[in-house]
Amino acid sequence: MRISDFRLLAIGQTLSWVGNGFQTVALAVAVVLAGGGPGDLGLVMASSIVARLACTLFGGVWADRLQPQHVMVGSDLVRLLAAAAMALMFVSDGYHLVLLCGLAAISTGAASFFDPAFGALRPLLVPAEKRQSANATFSMLQTGSQVAGPALGGLTVAAFGASAGFTVNAVSFLASTVAALMLRVRAERGPRTSMLTELAEGWREISKRDWLIGGLFSATLYHVANGIILVLVQVVAIERLGGASAAGFIAAAEGLGGVLGAAVALRFKPRRLLRAGWLTLLLMPLWALAYVWPAELIAVIAGAVIGYAGLIFFDVAWETAIQDNVPQRMLGRVSSWDYLTSFIAMPLGNVLAGPLSTTYGTDRVLIVCAGVLGLSAAVQLLIPGTRNLTRTLTTPSTTAPPKPPELIETAGI
Template sequence: MTRDFRLLATGQGLSWLGNAFQTVALAVAIVTTTGGGARDLGLVMAANVLTLLTGTLFGGVWADRLQPQHVMVGSDLIRFGATAAIAAMFATGGYHLALLCALTVVSAGAGSFFSPAMSALKPLLVPAEDRQKANATLSLLQSACGVAGPVTAGLTVAAFGAPAGFTINAVSFLASMVAAAMIRVRAPRGPRSSVRRELSAGWREIRSRDWLLTNLIGASVYHIGNGVILVLVQVVAFQRLGGAHAIGWIAAAEGLGGVIGSAVGMRFRPRRLLFAGLLALPLMSVWAFAYVWPGTLAAVMIGAVIGYAGLLFYDVAWDTSLQENVPHRALGRVSSWDYLASYLAMPVGNALAGPLEGRFGVDRVLTVCAVVLFTASVSMLLAPGCRRLVRTGVPAPENDQAPKTVASADRTAPIQA
């Protein structure tokens, strides 16, 4: 891998670890400060999600206007300042809910610019034929941080308090910022138009590709069902499977599945990569249904390994397909629409979980949601482009709006078997 890719991986690895400290520290800080804190924690989380929803599309525009690493540096600098201020607030005992929400909005607003910029930067860092391996490497790194981060964060916050967790997260943003600032690659940039026109142009890129539009719609439905599941499985694990002990084992199994899926993505290079990813995605329904039947901790852990392996392999396939088939001039904006679908759909599912469980019971709701995951995943295969899109190993032409399919691909292109 190239020097620039190693810099990105190092900075992001530290940042992903730091995010785990933020999650643990926020919950502990609010609970210990307010003596319960469900209301305050909910408001802070809502402020975070609403800000992401508001800012993500604009982040995509600026990722396509500027050098993406410059957007990342600015985002990390702002997030460092906001997180350091949160750490100082709790360290000095000056807790104010309004100030915490304001700082969360600042941090989330900067973060909404970071993700599309990183999506625009990744394909520039390695040769086109190595993009799948690079995406799988980052996915593997993120999965590993997802396992190690919460454990390390829990021990640190328990020993030194919530301000230490916020401080570590702030330092991780500095590390990410330094790494991004050292990246040398430069993206070609064309003339600008109005924000509205550039947003519309990004949406036209999506509409012109049936595989892209179908995946965006299918993923939105998928994330609503998954949002319900992610709430209810915590309840089931705590009440039926052994409490906090079970939750920890299940989280470890999910992380192991993610590592396996990412590792498969490094080595398995089918010609129709997106099709292969979509065949793996329905495996998540196995994980969801395992909570209902057979409903044992061992079964749920096995389901978690299987499901998350499928999910992470799909993620690798999806990222690689975007990078090979969407012109780079629009990649930030297309990615921002993708992020927006997730940010919007997941909270909807989270909010529906409680009312649905109260009316129909947890097992019925989990069963239906498992079916939703399966149906949403399989339905994406109805689009011809999802079945026919082939790997090219070369970047998409900047003036191209037609996906490469089995029927129309240039047979002289270097297809990876």
């Protein structure tokens, strides 16, 4: 019995997402135990940010030039080698900051090619009427992996050392590679032009849709505010709500909320899905405001569940709207612009958190940022395309040709 392409990708990606959680823990532990401290860790993280900024748009172009799974395989193999090199470095006690920064940059740069390809591939795996369910399933798996991965990674690193965490991550990339190699679906690809021309084509595809370009600008504002909040709420949780245990409970609540939001998206399928998504994103300010009032752990936990449920439902609605309305041959580039605007904004918010809280006070900054979250979502409802975009369950005219019947039959969820 053949495994459907959707299930293959879901299995491979879930293992990879869990494995990434192992590396997140292993990297911090390895650097600190090697005597690097926060300065070295900051340089490693900065190397990753620079690589992400440099590579994301080019990753989108290559995702639209080649078969998406081929780009994913190349990315996974590069990340496998980078994770294995990190494991070797720390198991041999040969810590070198410059080499570690280089490996982190290579790994993140490769991921910048993987993500747009993954976005371009997904709508090919299921019929149009199942896209929302497919996106919800991936969101549920990713959210669960982001909770399980660091938890399992912490136990593994504590028992066997940081090298074990890197090794598990390398093996997870191998699993993802095997799954991608087994995919049978194929995308239609046209003639190539210059890199800059193709980048510009991706932006033109965005700019001619009011709901898409408006959403990207609002998402940028949203992620700046959220970047500030994500720093400050950690401080509040540790200083006011009970320390590390409180932070752990809140993180678990955020994961639970994400799973619930994805579960709702599996069942609730309004015709104006994008409008519903922006409405549910209005729940996120409740999470941020709970840290200010009533500023009790139970209220923050409840706010985290509600807010993150709304956030993940929005993510499903946004991804589905893009897949429904952007030609498949342009999805990689459109996805890369989407990733880039979000990625630029979040670190900017992280940097601003400290100076703003010192100048104006943590509670005041949280209130303002919660207002920005709400405003960035509410303003989208003023855009005609956002309000009126309706799911027609038909693919754009320039998408890949229909799959053979035998492939369609095995692409169910």
